[in-house]
Amino acid sequence: MKLWGGRFTKETNQLVHNFNASISFDQKFYHQDIEGSMAHVKMLAKQGILTEEDRDAIVNGLMGIRKDLENGTLLITAEHEDIHSFVEAVLTERIGEAGKRLHTGRSRNDQVALDMKLYTRDEIDELSGLVKGLLTELLKVMEEHIDTYMPGFTHLQKAQPITLAHHIGAYFEMFDRDFSRLSDIRKRMNYCPLGSGALAGTTYPLDREYTAELLGFDGPTLNSMDSVADRDYLIELLSALSTIAMHLSRFCEEIIIWNTNEYRFVEIDDSYSTGSSIMPQKKNPDIAELIRGKAGRVYGALVSILTTMKGIPLAYNKDMQEDKELTFDAIDTVKGCLALFTGMISSMSFRKDVMEASAKNGFTNATDAADYLVNHGVPFRDAHGIVGQLVLFCIEKGIALDDMTLEEYKAISPVFEQDIYDAISLKTCVEKRMTIGAPGQEAMKKVIEIYKKKLEA
Numbered sequence: 001m002k003l004w005g006g007r008f009t010k011e012t013n014q015l016v017h018n019f020n021a022s023i024s025f026d027q028k029f030y031h032q033d034i035e036g037s038m039a040h041v042k043m044l045a046k047q048g049i050l051t052e053e054d055r056d057a058i059v060n061g062l063m064g065i066r067k068d069l070e071n072g073t074l075l076i077t078a079e080h081e082d083i084h085s086f087v088e089a090v091l092t093e094r095i096g097e098a099g100k101r102l103h104t105g106r107s108r109n110d111q112v113a114l115d116m117k118l119y120t121r122d123e124i125d126e127l128s129g130l131v132k133g134l135l136t137e138l139l140k141v142m143e144e145h146i147d148t149y150m151p152g153f154t155h156l157q158k159a160q161p162i163t164l165a166h167h168i169g170a171y172f173e174m175f176d177r178d179f180s181r182l183s184d185i186r187k188r189m190n191y192c193p194l195g196s197g198a199l200a201g202t203t204y205p206l207d208r209e210y211t212a213e214l215l216g217f218d219g220p221t222l223n224s225m226d227s228v229a230d231r232d233y234l235i236e237l238l239s240a241l242s243t244i245a246m247h248l249s250r251f252c253e254e255i256i257i258w259n260t261n262e263y264r265f266v267e268i269d270d271s272y273s274t275g276s277s278i279m280p281q282k283k284n285p286d287i288a289e290l291i292r293g294k295a296g297r298v299y300g301a302l303v304s305i306l307t308t309m310k311g312i313p314l315a316y317n318k319d320m321q322e323d324k325e326l327t328f329d330a331i332d333t334v335k336g337c338l339a340l341f342t343g344m345i346s347s348m349s350f351r352k353d354v355m356e357a358s359a360k361n362g363f364t365n366a367t368d369a370a371d372y373l374v375n376h377g378v379p380f381r382d383a384h385g386i387v388g389q390l391v392l393f394c395i396e397k398g399i400a401l402d403d404m405t406l407e408e409y410k411a412i413s414p415v416f417e418q419d420i421y422d423a424i425s426l427k428t429c430v431e432k433r434m435t436i437g438a439p440g441q442e443a444m445k446k447v448i449e450i451y452k453k454k455l456e457a
């Protein structure tokens, strides 16, 4: 059934109907569509625009539709243009006359703007929960690995020793910012467009504050044209989702590297790995690769909607129907990635011994050797040169700085004494870095306390 047949003399071409219809995807928010309609009719009755009998008939009818959709006895079918038409048609079929009064003082333009906001808001809450779950998991790993030494890298070359807790903490920071971005978006978008009509409000004495309150908004939107034409909050969300996807992808890339035969820093659990159809020895990090790959898809959604919106004159235009599939897909994709990634991390084993051995064999303590000389009065630039010579000597002999004899040290610089060995031990290198934000245990413990409080809040 159509909502707009009156002024037409011909049937819609079937291809036009198919091309125009959105029911195949906007049925995803049937729940929110019904919720919005209930608030709308309650307000209409309160304002004396609808009788209480009509209100009750409509609300009961809508509740019945929702129940039947949920238990599968009512099926959504493709002859309807969109979910709004479907609900109104079934309602009228079921309760008669009163059903035809549901759309009083409303347009599909403010209706769809409302439905999409309600849907997105629910999804933001779910996404926030998933990010929080990941943060909780990361914090657990941090607490367990406050003294697991590993090399920190720049240019993917060993640089200075850090701890696993410190490395994971970097990602905690990223996902914590993602969490706060989601909260910001939720706060900024939480104004209700219902009552904006097609674009210019309506002539009925609607109480927009009331519907906003019923639906959990902070108030009504203040410009009816913007209300039906605004998709900024989706752009913000897709941008935040792209950032989450980018963070997940970077982390996955590291896990893939750490999980290689060459690194062996971690082992992804069997339950999160896959095999090869031909090579019996293989155990592949497919999940990490897929999550890394899916970032492209989420970025695509952001670029799509930015491009769709850039040339749309005020107010509503049908182009905006394109916001749905890509937003739904990006949300579902990121939700899936967050859940899988959290499961992968929580079941993964970290190889303390391999990480520590790797930190020892890569001159990650070279800066500390230079700092030792500086503390004994050598200018830093000269110290840098001297340690460069030590490193060259070690590379030729195939040993670490820790393995050189004191005589060998002294042959390059007489400043070195027995205490050089302690100065360049992994433990000293890490523990000396105790300013807040650094990997030293004391600093790390303070940061972990801050994170704990954050997660409890």
Ligand code: ARG
Residues within 6 Å of the ligand: 022, 026, 082, 108, 109, 112, 316, 318, 320, 321, 322, 324
């Ligand atoms: N399916 C439409 C959308 O997603 C609903 C709004 C239709 N409004 C209209 N004037 N045709 O945007």
